[in-house]
Amino acid sequence: EAQVTQNPRYLITVTGKKLTVTCSQNMNHEYMSWYRQDPGLGLRQIYYSMNVEVTDKGDVPEGYKVSRKEKRNFPLILESPSPNQTSLYFCASSLSTLAGVLNEQFFGPGTRLTVL
Amino acid sequence: AQSVSQHNHHVILSEAASLELGCNYSYGGTVNLFWYVQYPGQHLQLLLKYFSGDPLVKGIKGFEAEFIKSKFSFNLRKPSVQWSDTAEYFCAVNAGAGSYQLTFGKGTKLSVIP
Numbered sequence: 114e115a116q117v118t119q120n121p122r123y124l125i126t127v128t129g130k131k132l133t134v135t136c137s138q139n140m141n142h143e144y145m146s147w148y149r150q151d152p153g154l155g156l157r158q159i160y161y162s163m164n165v166e167v168t169d170k171g172d173v174p175e176g177y178k179v180s181r182k183e184k185r186n187f188p189l190i191l192e193s194p195s196p197n198q199t200s201l202y203f204c205a206s207s208l209s210t211l212a213g214v215l216n217e218q219f220f221g222p223g224t225r226l227t228v229l
Numbered sequence: 230a231q232s233v234s235q236h237n238h239h240v241i242l243s244e245a246a247s248l249e250l251g252c253n254y255s256y257g258g259t260v261n262l263f264w265y266v267q268y269p270g271q272h273l274q275l276l277l278k279y280f281s282g283d284p285l286v287k288g289i290k291g292f293e294a295e296f297i298k299s300k301f302s303f304n305l306r307k308p309s310v311q312w313s314d315t316a317e318y319f320c321a322v323n324a325g326a327g328s329y330q331l332t333f334g335k336g337t338k339l340s341v342i343p
Contacts, residue, residue: 155335163329215323220272
């Protein structure tokens with residue numbers, strides 16, 4: 114089954130304790146992206162990756178890191194989480210962009226993160 | 230940078246009523262436009278998209294949207310809603326060729342009363 118998976122689905126942690134949220138897709142998509150969803154703010158893009166070893170900042174990259182060493186995986190790293198990073202996080206992937214056109218994105222199930 | 234405005238935060242309709250959700254974007258160049266839906270407890274899925282051509286696009290589940298370039302709008306419509314359409318709807322814009330960012334609106338929550 115074609116899908117985007119995220120782990121963990123739920124995480125409660127404390128301020129300053131490094132964490133990684135994994136994202137994996139089995140559709141051979143070049144493009145992957147991370148979003149956070151907060152009530153009243155919709156989804157905001159954190160980072161995206163056009164291909165292996167190619168990443169760029171979205172609208173809200175502060176406090177996050179990403180890496181894209183393999184095509185299927187795009188982990189989100191919080192080096193020193195803070196309470197304002199409490200949110201619902203979605204990973205998404207998309208077919209290769211033709212002439213730079215961003216195609217339909219397929220979303221993972223979400224990771225609900227609470228930072229105390 | 231592009232931005233997206235969705236005019237209604239929460240819309241409440243009775244079954245069989247017609248629906249129109251507003252979406253305006255601010256970007257002067259070529260854009261690609263999307264509507265995504267998030268059913269309760271589920272992840273986002275694509276309803277429809279516009280890249281070029283006919284400005285009236287049809288999506289899944291009877292939804293359609295009209296791109297009006299002069300108004301920078303991409304409103305979502307459905308002639309007769311069902312209780313199962315209860316969800317949150319997000320408009321999103323990508324600033325055309327060469328841009329890999331996707332900007333979402335804040336979302337409109339639709340509640341359909343049986």
